[in-house]
Amino acid sequence: MTDYVDGYCERVAPGLWGEPLDSLSSLAFLVAAVLVWRLAKGDRTGRVLAVLIGLVFVASTAFHLLATRWAAVGDSGALLLFAAVYAVLFTRENWGPRWAWAAAPVFLALTVGSALLGGGLYLGALIGLGVFAAILAFKRDTHWTHSAVAGAIFALSLSLRGLDRDVCDYVPAGTHFLWHLLTGVVLYLVSRTLVRRESP
Template sequence: MHPNAADWTAYVDGYCERLAPGLLGEPLNTISNVGFLLAAVAVWRQARGHVGPRLLAAGLALIFVASTAFHMLATRWAGTADSAAIALFVLAYAVVFARVFVRAPWRWAWLAVPAFLALAVPVVAGADALGLPGSSYAAPLVALFVLAALTARDAAWPVFLAAGGLFGVSLTFRSVDHTVCGSFPPGTHFLWHLLNAVVLYLVTRTAVTRWVGSPERAGPPTAGR
């Protein structure tokens, strides 16, 4: 066994609601993940059988599974899986946005991944330097407003702007979770889940609706497009 293998099963007590180990240690944080599942089901139905949009729905479902596992098991490996599921969805969405809204060919749309990372590094570093809580999520927050700017001449821009504002509120609830423990023992992390489910649904539905309604704009990712 690798000498650090045990670290992956280490107990993680990172939220106000959790008082002790156990599958039911965070009931609100666990149940609130259903929001991601509902978003996934709704997007799956809106995909109308199209493979690409359904992959986005599957990404939302993966966030539901990973986050639920983390808040039930409270282990380091589950926390890593939770973060990885979110990161994977964010990067996949960046590519889809480049194709559906910017109309980049698929072979160029993948450049949205390094573009996002180029944005994320200085933003996260700046948030860390300022001591802001939840600094790792500063990049998606800024990115949502960037997407709103990039769609300024598109009818979709209000969705990205609203999603950015809502995500800012959501991030605030995540940041004050431990601060309110004394007055509100359950904490506020469950509100982070619920609002994020709405944010992800809004931006995903917008992309999927455009993708399904204008298949010539997106189409399948092939080598020649």
Template sequence: MNWTAYVDGYCERLAPGLWGEPLNDVTNLAFLVSAAAVWWRADGRRTGRALAVLVGLVFLASTVFHLTATRWGGAADSGFILVFVLYFAAKFPRVFLGVRMKWSWLAAPAFVVLTVAMAALGDSLYLPALVGLAVFTAVLAYARDPYWPHFAVAGAVFALSLAFRSIDGVVCGVFPSGTHFLWHLLNALVLYVVSNAMISKEKAPSPTPAKGPSTVDRAAAD
């Protein structure tokens, strides 16, 4: 495979060149803003900082891809999104469900299996992420975790984002810039929402188990 081959996959791009997709290039800055916001929310915590760095790498890879329009750029773009998703999946059971890390990380290969299975059926490589958000939402709602609405909102926004990504080539005739730039803006929001939820969950104090009456209280009762 020629990794340097030219890729013309978006409505906005008409020819090779670094500025063949100006709107797609500029809207990648939304990922940088998201990364900075996640870093600030992390407040020095390791998980939050890792999430911020991964969002920053999504910004870098997506920018390079839309500037160079090459196969290797596209692979880097999809690759760093996958790295973020796998890291988040691996940490989710630990942070939200209290599962030990030696078991929590198994959520990552489980997601890979889901992705491969859905790809074999002809589905989009990004659809498994939407399924994952739905599963996270359902699990947290069942557990009555107060953060389940964050994932419900993230899932709804990501579904809209996928729709805009899907119709990019369809609307070229009436909207030459296409709709892929909306994929960038909405995905940056999704990455912030789920990252902020994980950071907030880690920051939240663990519930204190209820204690029985103290010795003083019992003495007063007697």
């Protein structure tokens, strides 16, 4: 678990500052966490989401500074934890607590299934955003656009994440830092659909 991980264009050798752009761009998650915390104004759901986004910031920063296997697991795990908890909270908000805890196993099954089929760890989250946007649109909830826009941004973000290793010869810094910036926006937008909803 302490093995060195060289998975991105920007990193060419071990060392804490081997990925300056990837490390600094992780601050996007911290900004999102602070904004969600302020938006929550004491709301419990908002505080939980803000803390989870803060955990994503810590895990992402640790991985891009340390570049070890255990840090990589923590990086992916923090984002998937946010997605699973969000699925539970979204389901509780829209269908009540009876169905809420079914959301996490469904999300886990979707994540594992998409990963086994070659779609990666985060394809399930992208599918989930599409489903959430459709549910809110069906209910004529004005916040459906937040999920729809978040889904579109996340699709672009995933594409840039996947392109990183393919563009090293042309863009030495890679594109992974853009994944951080855009995904930070996504986490804020999806949190906004649940926290302190504005009146239509």
